[in-house]
Amino acid sequence: MTGATDGDGWEIEPGDEQGAAVVAMVGRQLRARREAAGLKVSELGAAMGYGEGTVYKVEAGKRIPRPEFLDKADEALDADGLIKAMKPDVAEVRYPKKLRDLARMEARAVDVQWYGAHDIHGLLQTEGYMRALFEMRQPAYTPGEIDRVTAARLERQSIFAREPAPALSFVLEEAALRRPLGGRMVLRGQLERLLEVGQLRNVALQVMPIDREEHAGVDGSITMLGFGDGTAVGRSPGVASGRPVDDPKQLRILELRYGMIRAQALPPRESRAFTEQLLGET
Structure with missing residues (x-):
């Protein structure tokens, strides 16, 4: 099992194909909405109160985000609950x-x-x-x-x-x-x-x-x-x-x-x- 390197989420366990697929999907959605909003990674991170590196890792599918990360991303991107809606899928892969x-x-x-x-x-x-x-x-x-x-x-x-x-x-x-x-x-x-x-x-x-x-x-x-x-x-x-x-x-x-x-x-x-x-x- 691979643990988190900071308090903003967890890394995917080696060999966890299901977890990798879910987190990759979340990352793609986040990046697409950020780009559609015309925001840089640093700007989105600042609006959410997170470091630029954390946003990069989530977008790259390398980090399982915490529920509050998705809440703040949804609010910062005016996503009308579509990013929040991914929380149940993300919650499941948080389990080892x-x-x-x-x-x-x-x-x-x-x-x-x-x-x-x-x-x-x-x-x-x-x-x-x-x-x-x-x-x-x-x-x-x-x-x-x-x-x-x-x-x-x-x-x-x-x-x-x-x-x-x-x-x-x-x-x-x-x-x-x-x-x-x-x-x-x-x-x-x-x-x-x-x-x-x-x-x-x-x-x-x-x-x-x-x-x-x-x-x-x-x-x-x-x-x-x-x-x-x-x-x-x-x-x-x-x-x-x-x-x-x-x-x-x-x-x-x-x-x-x-x-x-x-x-x-x-x-x-x-x-x-x-x-x-x-x-x-x-």
Whole structure:
């Protein structure tokens, strides 16, 4: 993965043909409209508040622009929303290539069920918690790579603003809520975020206490996404060697296992009280 060299966007990953094609299209449109307006690159950059080099890179298809870049370009060129209209396509290629399928599926899902054996789901993470996780990855990410994957993960959280709202169910391990990744203040912010999200009517948050003598999640994490057409996809290390599955029999195994995990975990109201207690101890 290649990270950004400044705060104005990201470079294309090597071998990312889809991303290169989208960004090249954006660059051609930007250049055509700039030339039709009779502006030099430096003049457009000044009108937008960006450096000349950034505009050159976007026009050349070498830089994935941030959403605000497209907003400012649309305004500076009086494009009547046509440049802004490219934001959804650009947003998709902002995701690292390996995460795009997940992002597309989450964007379509009407039902999300997740159990994590060691971590907190990305949809629930604060930016500080994300950065702490990415900063401890090995091999180490560059600062630009951390910015990119953090921005992509934050973009996925737009699922909470969708209408109609999808049904979201999460079961988190107590150990994950106690582990102070990034430091105590980061953990406090993360616990506060869980309490905030847990108040949404379409979200069910549950905690699996450490002291449980029976635990249906010993085979590892579970992810299940249900779609509006009645189809679904699931994934767990204990089924099909961790590969995504859509076979009804295998999905039934995951559904039964997840249902048992939910039954063994604290109910949502007790989970909220437990999280509040942890926050008070942090």
